[in-house]
Amino acid sequence: MGRPLLPLISVEALTTAALELVDESGDFSFPKLAKKIGVSQSSIYNHVSGRDEILELLRHRIITEEPYPPVDHSEWEGALRVLIRAYRDAFARHPRLAPLLVLQSITDPAVIGLYEDLALALESAGFSGRDVVAAISTIDSFALGAALDLAAPEVVWDPPAEGYPTLKRALGNAGPSEERGGHAFDFGLDVVIGGLRAKLGGQETRA
Amino acid sequence: MGRPLLPLISVEALTTAALELVDESGDFSFPKLAKKIGVSQSSIYNHVSGRDEILELLRHRIITEEPYPPVDHSEWEGALRVLIRAYRDAFARHPRLAPLLVLQSITDPAVIGLYEDLALALESAGFSGRDVVAAISTIDSFALGAALDLAAPEVVWDPPAEGYPTLKRALGNAGPSEERGGHAFDFGLDVVIGGLRAKLGGQETRA
DNA sequence: CGACTAAACGAAAGGCTTTCGTTTTAGTAT
DNA sequence: ATACTAAAACGAAAGCCTTTCGTTTAGTCG
Missing domain, CATH: 1.10.10.60 (Homeodomain-like)
Structure with a gap:
């Protein structure tokens, strides 16, 4: 040709x-x-x-197709919530992409920019030194896990017929998978933010 | 033959x-x-x-090759710490396995048993209804993310030469990758436990 | 006009998972 | 003992996949 x-x-x-x-x-x-x-x-x-x-x-x-609003770095909790949700929503629009990206280094400038904003928010919250990367890793784990959850098979946990009553009861209370994912994310976001706040409370003046 | x-x-x-x-x-x-x-x-x-x-x-x-000690369900924080650490340590021994298991339903009874213990610990902490599955999902995301981190390329974030000063400074403070992973997990475990405690309203036993 | 680059193509190398039919051995029932 | 069935090995092949290579044609710059 x-x-x-x-x-x-x-x-x-x-x-x-x-x-x-x-x-x-x-x-x-x-x-x-x-x-x-x-x-x-x-x-x-x-x-x-x-x-x-x-x-x-x-x-x-997927990160740039729906830009997140500018973050207000004077309120670190709100800033973190916006950033984490933007990350998660990007994958929620394309759930099956998450597993494919797990092994790749992140080089794209727009995505790196999101992590820069994360780092800024964490510093303004009061974290410093290696805790900043540790906090980013924690947030990253949570967001990636939530994204993977959206791509997971309809049954993530498939217990044998006999036993495991507590887990089965919990799964029975979870409701339909779509709603379950949404609630789990909101719950987890509260846990992460609350946990970070608690960490700051315990070590306010440490350098 | x-x-x-x-x-x-x-x-x-x-x-x-x-x-x-x-x-x-x-x-x-x-x-x-x-x-x-x-x-x-x-x-x-x-x-x-x-x-x-x-x-x-x-x-x-990998879950059964190093059995975790029996959990004391009268102390939910300790129980959760033991279980989450057991899960993470299993993958820390075989980091490159984590990415391969991301898409699979969990059917193995021994692994389901670990989630049963998680559910028990969360109920004894005071969670109920769909919050139990939400908390399991949050913990699962964190543990899986920490495991994936161990398998990630040595540079997870690879920013361009220009810009992104805060992220680069944070990465510079992170130290060698092995130690970084360990510290990030300890930090994240505190965040998750602290966040769950905060969700309960602080009416539980004090640390 | 000539040289070089860009962008298409087909063919093929070398991976992978799984299925199928064949062969030999082990166990079991008459 | 003799037959029958199941278990466990094999080779061959179908049908995926990524990437490389050489070839052909169209545009561009001196």
């Missing part, structure tokens, strides 16, 4: 197609991506370096 | 070999598994139903 008059592939179109595949099927592959755009697999490598770059493009896309 | 006088494969040996491969390379495959045991790929299917079953066997193995 040779080079076409107008490019058939763009990074934008590639990202859009890959995200649609992930939303539909939980994954994407070069054969399916190529078929969706109407080109051959190998042509894709003229625009991106490989699978990992597409994954990082997807991370950028 | 036909059926051998003594079986060449056992579920135990399969699990051990798969875990070694995961520890060494971050994944396992049927060809590598077969080569390690000295059999052919297809023979493995005479002992397990497929890849997913092996993953669940691995989950069982």
Whole structure:
């Protein structure tokens, strides 16, 4: 075929197609991506370096497709709530993407910017030294876990027929899975914020 | 070759070999598994139903290889600390397994038993109704996130050369990655326990 | 006009999981 | 003992996947 008059592939179109595949099927592959755009697999490598770059493009896309409002750093609790919720909502819109990003280094500037805002909020709250990274890790674990929960199979815990009465009762009280995820996130967000506040209370004047 | 006088494969040996491969390379495959045991790929299917079953066997193995001490349900904070730490330590011994288990339903009775203990501890703390599952989810997110952190690339956040001063300063204070992970887990465990205590309204026993 | 780059293509290498049919052995029932 | 069934090995192959390579054609800059 040779080079076409107008490019058939763009990074934008590639990202859009890959995200649609992930939303539909939980994954994407070069054969399916190529078929969706109407080109051959190998042509894709003229625009991106490989699978990992597409994954990082997807991370950028979901974070930036719905920008979070400017954070007010004079109120650290509110700031943290906005940031954590923005992160979680990005994955809530595309739950099946979360498992694919777990192993990747985060390099996208827009996403790094979100972590910069997190670090600022934590410093303004009063954390310093290595506690800042520890707090970021805690928040990150919680947000990522909540995102993974949205992608998890409908039954995360599948106890055997006999025994485990307390867990089964708790699961019975949980309600439908969508509502369960929402409530669990709100609950967990309160726990994390409250726990951070308690940490500050206990060590107010420490350097 | 036909059926051998003594079986060449056992579920135990399969699990051990798969875990070694995961520890060494971050994944396992049927060809590598077969080569390690000295059999052919297809023979493995005479002992397990497929890849997913092996993953669940691995989950069982790492949780049971170092049993946690009996929990004292009269002290919910201590009980939770023991359980969460047991979960995290299991993955700390095999960090690269965590990403592989993210998508799987949990069916193994020993692991379900750990969640039963979690549910008991939370009820004895005073949680009820759907808050029990919400609290389990929060704890699960945190523990899984901490486990994933151990498997993450040495640089989780890789900011561009320009900008992001607060995040970069925080990362500079974090110290070597192994110590960072340990401190972040201790910090996060305090946050989660403290946040749960705050949710209860502070009417429980004082520390 | 010539050289170089960009962007498409097909083919192929080398991975992976799983299925299928075949062969040999073990256990069991008549 | 003889047959029958189940267990456990094998090789081959189907059907996925990512990535590389060489080839072809179109645009661009001297």
